[in-house]
Amino acid sequence: MYDDHDRPTGPADRDLPGPYAREAVSSEAGADERRLEGALRPRALDEFVGQERVREQLSLVLDSARKRNRAPDHILMSGGPGLGKTTLAMIIAAELGSPLRITSGPAIERSGDLAAVLSTLQEGEVLFLDEIHRMARPAEEMLYVAMEDFRVDVVVGKGPGATAIPLEIAPFTLVGATTRAGMLPAPLRDRFGFTAHMDFYSAEELERILHRSAGLLGVPLAEDAAREIAGRSRGTPRIANRLLRRVRDYAEVRGDGIMSLDTARATLELYEVDALGLDRLDRAILDVLLRRFRGGPVGLSTLAVSVGEEAETVEVVAEPFLVRSGFLARTPRGRVATPLAWAHLGLTPPPDAAFGAAAAAQGGGTTGSGGTNGNGSSGTP
Ligand SMILES: Nc1ncnc2c1ncn2[C@@H]1O[C@H](COP(=O)(O)OP(=O)(O)OP(=O)(O)O)[C@@H](O)[C@H]1O
Numbered sequence: 001m002y003d004d005h006d007r008p009t010g011p012a013d014r015d016l017p018g019p020y021a022r023e024a025v026s027s028e029a030g031a032d033e034r035r036l037e038g039a040l041r042p043r044a045l046d047e048f049v050g051q052e053r054v055r056e057q058l059s060l061v062l063d064s065a066r067k068r069n070r071a072p073d074h075i076l077m078s079g080g081p082g083l084g085k086t087t088l089a090m091i092i093a094a095e096l097g098s099p100l101r102i103t104s105g106p107a108i109e110r111s112g113d114l115a116a117v118l119s120t121l122q123e124g125e126v127l128f129l130d131e132i133h134r135m136a137r138p139a140e141e142m143l144y145v146a147m148e149d150f151r152v153d154v155v156v157g158k159g160p161g162a163t164a165i166p167l168e169i170a171p172f173t174l175v176g177a178t179t180r181a182g183m184l185p186a187p188l189r190d191r192f193g194f195t196a197h198m199d200f201y202s203a204e205e206l207e208r209i210l211h212r213s214a215g216l217l218g219v220p221l222a223e224d225a226a227r228e229i230a231g232r233s234r235g236t237p238r239i240a241n242r243l244l245r246r247v248r249d250y251a252e253v254r255g256d257g258i259m260s261l262d263t264a265r266a267t268l269e270l271y272e273v274d275a276l277g278l279d280r281l282d283r284a285i286l287d288v289l290l291r292r293f294r295g296g297p298v299g300l301s302t303l304a305v306s307v308g309e310e311a312e313t314v315e316v317v318a319e320p321f322l323v324r325s326g327f328l329a330r331t332p333r334g335r336v337a338t339p340l341a342w343a344h345l346g347l348t349p350p351p352d353a354a355f356g357a358a359a360a361a362q363g364g365g366t367t368g369s370g371g372t373n374g375n376g377s378s379g380t381p
C-alpha cells in the first residue's frame with residue numbers, strides 16, 4: 001500500500017548483511033551471536049521477562065493441552081527481530097516436555113522439503129518454522145493440509161499420470177515465527193489457533209533482563225548502569241544483551257571488572273549508540289531523509305537505496321523503532337520526517353517541509369515544488 005515493500009526483496013537478508021547490519025544496535029543477529037545468545041536464553045515461561053499478555057495466553061494454551069493430554073493448537077508468533085520469538089518457541093517445547101524440530105521458511109524451497117520434515121515428526125513434537133513468510137508457495141499449501149488434517153499428499157509421477165498418495169503424519173504442534181505477519185496468506189494465518197503478538201519491551205523490563213544476564217555472565221552490574229543500557233536498547237532484549245556484553249568487555253579490559261554507570265556510558269559512546277538508542281543506520285536514514293529529500297515524503301525503496309541497504313532491512317530493522325520513537329511517519333505517499341527528527345539532528349526544517357500527520361491528513365498538495373530536489377526526490381512510489 002505504501003509502495004513496493006510488500007514483497008520480500010530477495011534472499012534472507014540476515015545472511016547478506018548490508019553495511020550497517022552488524023552495528024551495535026541492529027536488532028538482527030549473525031550466526032556467532034546466535035550461539036552466544038543461547039547462553040542467555042530463558043528456559044522456562046516464568047524466567048521469560050515481560051510480554052505479560054502473551055505469557056498468560058500461552059500458559060493457558062499449554063496448561064489446557066497438558067490437561068487434555070493432546071498437542072496444543074498451532075501457535076504463530078509475530079514481532080520484530082530480537083523480541084524473543086525463538087526463545088518462546090524453545091520454551092513451548094520445554095514446557096510441554098516435547099522434542100523440538102527447528103527449520104525455517106528459506107530452507108523450504110520445494111514442497112518435498114516440507115514433506116520430508118513432516119513425515120518424520122514424532123507424535124506431539126513441536127515444529128518450529130522460523131521466518132514462515134519466506135516459505136515456497138507449494139509448500140504452504142501442503143502445510144495447510146498438514147496443520148488441519150495431519151496428512152500430507154505426496155505426488156507421485158508427472159503429468160496426467162500423477163497421483164497424490166495421502167500419507168498420515170503424527171499430530172504435532174506447529175510454532176511459526178514471522179517478523180511480517182501481514183505477508184502471510186490468510187488461509188495460513190487462519191490455521192493457527194493462537195497468535196502471539198510480541199511487542200517492544202519497557203525500559204523496566206529490559207533492566208530486569210539485563211540484571212538476569214549480568215548474573216549469568218557473572219559480572220556485577222550497577223543499577224544506574226542497567227538503567228542507562230536499557231534506555232538505549234530500543235525496547236529489544238537482543239540489543240540489551242549485546243550492549244551488556246560490550247560493557248562487560250570494557251569493564252574487564254579497561255575498568256575494574258564492575259559494570260558501573262561510567263563504564264556503560266564510555267562503552268555506548270565508543271559504539272556510537274546515542275542517548276536515544278539510535279545507531280548509524282538510523283541516523284543515516286534520518287540524515288538522507290532530511291538533507292536529500294527535505295523531510296520527505298519519499299518511498300521506502302528510494303530511501304533504502306540512498307543509504308545502501310535492502311528495503312526490507314530498513315523497513316523491518318530500523319523503521320519500527322524510528323516510527324515508535326516519533327522520528328518518522330509512514331504516510332500513504334511515503335516516509336516523512338517529524339519535527340523531532342529535525343531537532344535530533346540539529347537541523348532546521350525548510351518552511352514547506354511536510355510533517356508526518358499533517359502530510360497524511362492533507363493527502364496531497366505538498367510536493368516540494370520550490371526545492372532543488374523538487375522532482376524525482378519523492379512522492380511517487
Ligand atoms: N523475554 C525475554 N526475557 C529474557 N531474555 C530475552 C527475552 N526475549 C528475548 N530475550 C533474549 O534476547 C535474545 C534474542 O531473542 P530471540 O532469539 O528469541 O529473538 P527472535 O524474536 O527469535 O529474533 P529473530 O526474529 O531475529 O529470530 C536471546 O538471547 C534471549 O536471551
Ligand SMILES: [Mg+2]
Binds near residue numbers: 130
Ligand atoms: Mg529467532
